[in-house]
Amino acid sequence: xxxxxxxxxxxxxxxxxxxxxxxxxxxxxxxxxxxxxxxxxxxxxxxxxxxxxxxxxxxxxxxxxxxxxxxxxxxxxxxxxxxxxxxxxxxxxxxxxxxxxxxxxxxxxxxxxxxxxxxxxxxxxxxxxxxxxxxxxxxxxxxxxxxxxxxxxxxxxxxxxxxxxxxxxxxxxxxxxxxxxxxxxxxxxxxxxxxxxxxxxxxxxxxxxxxxxxxxxxxxxxxxxxxxxxxxxxxxxxxxxxxxxxxxxxxxxxxxxxxxxxxxxxxxxxxxxxxxxxxxxxxxxxxxxxxxxxxxxxxxxxxxxxxxxxxxxxxxxxxxxxxxxxxxxxxxxxxxxxxxxxxxxxxxxxxxxxxxxxxxxxxxxxxxxxxxxxxxxxxxxxxxxxxxxxxxxxxxxxxxxxx
Amino acid sequence: xxxxxxxxxxxxxxxxxxxxxxxxxxxxxxxxxxxxxxxxxxxxxxxxxxxxxxxxxxxxxxxxxxxxxxxxxxxxxxxxxxxxxxxxxxxxxxxxxxxxxxxxxxxxxxxxxxxxxxxxxxxxxxxxxxxxxxxxxxxxxxxxxxxxxxxxxxxxxxxxxxxxxxxxxxxxxxxxxxxxxxxxxxxxxxxxxxxxxxxxxxxxxxxxxxxxxxxxxxxxxxxxxxxxxxxxxxxxxxxxxxxxxxx
Numbered sequence: 246x247x248x249x250x251x252x253x254x255x256x257x258x259x260x261x262x263x264x265x266x267x268x269x270x271x272x273x274x275x276x277x278x279x280x281x282x283x284x285x286x287x288x289x290x291x292x293x294x295x296x297x298x299x300x301x302x303x304x305x306x307x308x309x310x311x312x313x314x315x316x317x318x319x320x321x322x323x324x325x326x327x328x329x330x331x332x333x334x335x336x337x338x339x340x341x342x343x344x345x346x347x348x349x350x351x352x353x354x355x356x357x358x359x360x361x362x363x364x365x366x367x368x369x370x371x372x373x374x375x376x377x378x379x380x381x382x383x384x385x386x387x388x389x390x391x392x393x394x395x396x397x398x399x400x401x402x403x404x405x406x407x408x409x410x411x412x413x414x415x416x417x418x419x420x421x422x423x424x425x426x427x428x429x430x431x432x433x434x435x436x437x438x439x440x441x442x443x444x445x446x447x448x449x450x451x452x453x454x455x456x457x458x459x460x461x462x463x464x465x466x467x468x469x470x471x472x473x474x475x476x477x478x479x480x481x482x483x484x485x486x487x488x489x490x491x492x493x494x495x496x497x498x499x500x501x502x503x504x505x506x507x508x509x510x511x512x513x514x515x516x517x518x519x520x521x522x523x524x525x526x527x528x529x530x531x532x533x534x535x536x537x538x539x540x541x542x543x544x545x546x547x548x549x550x551x552x553x554x555x556x557x558x559x560x561x562x563x564x565x566x567x568x569x570x571x572x573x574x575x576x577x578x579x580x581x582x583x584x585x586x587x588x589x590x591x592x593x594x595x596x597x598x599x600x601x602x603x604x605x606x607x608x609x610x611x612x613x614x615x616x617x618x619x620x621x622x623x624x625x626x627x628x629x630x631x632x633x634x635x636x637x638x639x640x641x642x643x644x645x646x647x648x
Numbered sequence: 649x650x651x652x653x654x655x656x657x658x659x660x661x662x663x664x665x666x667x668x669x670x671x672x673x674x675x676x677x678x679x680x681x682x683x684x685x686x687x688x689x690x691x692x693x694x695x696x697x698x699x700x701x702x703x704x705x706x707x708x709x710x711x712x713x714x715x716x717x718x719x720x721x722x723x724x725x726x727x728x729x730x731x732x733x734x735x736x737x738x739x740x741x742x743x744x745x746x747x748x749x750x751x752x753x754x755x756x757x758x759x760x761x762x763x764x765x766x767x768x769x770x771x772x773x774x775x776x777x778x779x780x781x782x783x784x785x786x787x788x789x790x791x792x793x794x795x796x797x798x799x800x801x802x803x804x805x806x807x808x809x810x811x812x813x814x815x816x817x818x819x820x821x822x823x824x825x826x827x828x829x830x831x832x833x834x835x836x837x838x839x840x841x842x843x844x845x846x847x848x849x850x851x852x853x854x855x856x857x858x859x860x861x862x863x864x865x866x867x868x869x870x871x872x873x874x875x876x877x878x879x880x881x882x883x884x885x886x887x888x889x890x891x892x893x894x895x
Contacts (some may be wrong), residue, residue, distance in 0.1 A: 256719075322801050432810060436816045
């Protein structure tokens, strides 16, 4: 028999949820960034040749989402005009105060620099071959460096490799840090867990890999090209492995909570069986975790024709993204649906038009795809599509081969 | 000192002074912040649930409707519901407590009813202060946790971090608010509005640094607890005669 509270009591100030759907978007988007970058690093650092066709696309995807990542937070603040104070007078004991610095480090030092170094050859060639506004844009993007001598390109390659190596722990830092913002709130038993940053890192990998896999298959189809089956199979394999670790960690957390059954357990258990039943059990666990894991396991264990595999990957990837979004929702919103008195519960309905409503959330979710569209037009990431590749240059395969 | 160094120093000094001002408590003549360490003593047995404190606080501090810097909870516990008491606080007890409707209360053996006033615990190790990304919320040298409304971002992290539900976001100012322990009054030698309005002296402002404060004698003779001691926040709202069921 499940616990039924004697009265639904919440502290009088707990009449509204303080962190809305926009705060759900923040870890979802940063997770996609971190995951996409880790997929890119597979090729660059760990020499997984099969995923080469997605290398540049993964980097541009990470950048597109990273540009949008702070916007939900900015929109959420009561005084967005004061947000710059976090840079000027950061409160060093605050986990949140580090956001600006972690963000800037990752965006400017890792992503932008790596993308610039990787595309510099193409940018310089395009700044010479294009005309009009495009020429101006490419000339600006060269940052005044027109040197594409073999020595300079070799330096770009080495520097890019080094940045990727720095970027892997940075990606872990970025999303582990987001998990820490929640995991370090001792007042909230649903959040407070040292496992939270680790779960966030692995769920980030899962969502980022799934997103790049879907984008790769989708854009390849749209361009009328043939999907590289080896590439899709390899990404799906890594998605499966990351998912197993992610699922194991989440189950470890769940089993620990059930077995330990501390003072918050009855309250949280009641919530999971009622207000969180659909988003947590049905959408996150059954639909968004177990189903894609089973689909991916089937593709690993059974010999299936390529088209069937691709369809299964597409389905598994889509369900994964829904599941990871649900996970973010259940963490952020779920963590606020019960009273800190542990004696009552509240509800959350997403408003439609307000500043923190559904429409701004949808707009912010779509925005990275718009940015990616522009980036892809400026810096074609497709295998063999850049001008350097056509010249048979250093980046001839991804576009490029490595030195 | 050359001109370049002077200009650099002036800019740095301006930023530093701005930050000093942002964290400075309200000043009051003849008041030495280092001579005090404020706390609140609440005797649960004396509270009659009249709601005077809530009304006085609301008027004194212009608390927005529907939010509370202090409130009172009514507990009903019987021997079958020690872990699951019946609690209510209609409108924060601003209008007192109507009797429970017939059949709504607990009726088990050992049933008892009592009132628990709540307010910010002005924790010595307050999680809300720890998490504020810009230091807009801070602890004064005399032990009061305050919010600088001109600096608060409205990120709500402090609201999430408070284990006691004492903070809220002002619906018009969009900044965090909470009990200030009537800092504008206590630094002028007055007591808090809630203590002044309490007809049974259930609430007593206490200065732990003052050797002549009656709290020392009270603490010596009574069993005193804080809420949620496992949170280790260094809470300074001390409760006498607190039932174990209170959250």
